[in-house]
Amino acid sequence: MKLDKDFVNGLKAGIPIALGYLSVSFAFGITASNGGLPAWINGLISLTNLTSAGQVAGVQLILEKAPIISIAITTFIINIRYMLMSLSLVQKMGKDMTLKRRLLISYGITDEIFAVASQQKGIITHKFMYGLILLPVIGWVSGTLIGSFAGNILPMDLVAALSVAIYGMFIAIIVPPCKQSFACMFVVIISIAISCLLYYIPIFKSISNWSIIICAVIAAGIGALLFPKKADEDMEDNPE
Amino acid sequence: MDYTRILISIFIMAALTYIIRMVPMVFFKKKIKNIYIKSFLDYVPYAVLGAMTFPEILYSTSSMIAGGIALAVALLLAFFKKGLLTVSLSATAAAYITQKVIDYIIK
Structure with missing residues (x-):
């Protein structure tokens, strides 16, 4: 089987995001399990929410036994920025975007995935987006599980250094267009x-x-x- | 542990987050023609990236010096248009090595 070129390009672009997510979600896993949540709950939160600040705030509220309406409002306020990102990204999508593809891609709009997708030249294809979303999701969920099960498997200084990976990637995106x-x-x-x-x-x-x-x-x-x-x-x- | 309450909370968080992402993606297919709105949306990613990176990069690793060195390495390589993965991994390596050197000196 030959892999689609757009899909492979998406996968490659997703590697730095996945590495960054691994370390961030690792920290999330540690925090959530310290708060008393079991690993499968933490993994479920990461898989279904796929967002950093929103999840951290959500878990805090869950642990405080906050009313559900407060959890809902907080989630909405923290994540409303994705609306702007989806709106910006949809401008660059081609005619191949069927409803099913739009529904699938919507799941994976995060700050970082949006940032990488939006700096693609020309039209963004659905296969590129699938590739781009896949590894970060795996990184995000597995980092959460590793952090939940055993916060001390990886040496802490490596975890700390890995968290800079994502910012390095941002800088690589920002600088070239700023030069021009x-x-x-x-x-x-x-x-x-x-x-x-x-x-x-x-x-x-x-x-x-x-x-x-x-x-x-x-x-x-x-x-x-x-x-x-x-x-x-x-x-x-x-x-x- | 009250799993019903927890699972309902998670479901609501996930549903809201998904709806926020999905609504513009599914219901807003028209290309925007107004140059101000179009420019605004074109500038958004760069503004978002700048805001996410600074000043957080300085505090993302175990010390500000390691973060600062990683920042310098990333800026330099990005200036010469190295790829995303190269810049990202070099910055990570720079942060890791810097931290090791600092630890060695302090000990």
């Missing part, structure tokens, strides 16, 4: 500045779950107002 386009660099710098303000100024701690969406809306908003792109101009498609 001043507008892109401007948006990134504004976003970083707001992110740092929210991170370092104590009064903003209470809205830290909103940080990504606040940064995205303000920075991309200012960028769009100051540097609207002409009809068919697309910075990712510029020849190098």
Whole structure:
């Protein structure tokens, strides 16, 4: 059997995400099992939710025996950013996207998968998305299970170093378009500045779950107002 | 342990998260023509990435020095357009080695 090229490219692009997820979900597994949840519950949460901040907050609330409505509202607020990401991604999808494929791909829209998918040149195919989603899901669920069963199998300094993998990947995505386009660099710098303000100024701690969406809306908003792109101009498609 | 309550909670979290992701994907198929909205959506990924990376990268490993070195290595390699996996693994290796060196010096 010959594997589809788009699918393989998706798998490759998913490796750094999977590595990053392994270490993040490992930490999630440890936290959740320390709180008293069994490994199969933690694995189930990771498999069905596939989101970091939302799960951590959800598990905290479950352990505190919080009312279900509070769990629902928290999940909604923390994850509402995915709506913006899906909306942005759907703009790049081709005509091959049937309803079934859209329903499947929707499951795998995370911050990182969205980020990698959106920097693909041209149209995004469903096979690329399947490949891109597969390894991160495996990494996310298996990291959770490993963390739940035995938090001390992997040496801690390796786990700590692995958690930088995902940020390294982000930087590899951001830097090249910033070299080409001043507008892109401007948006990134504004976003970083707001992110740092929210991170370092104590009064903003209470809205830290909103940080990504606040940064995205303000920075991309200012960028769009100051540097609207002409009809068919697309910075990712510029020849190098 | 009250598994019914826990499983209901997990189901609600999963369903809400899925619906949030699925609604724009399934119901919003039209290409956006307005250049401001289109530009906004094009800039969103870069803004999201910047916000996710900074300042978190500095605190993601066991020390800020290791995080800082990893950041420097990633920026340098990315500047020369190395691939995602190369940049990512080099940054990880840089963080790991830096931490080992720091541990060695402190001991």
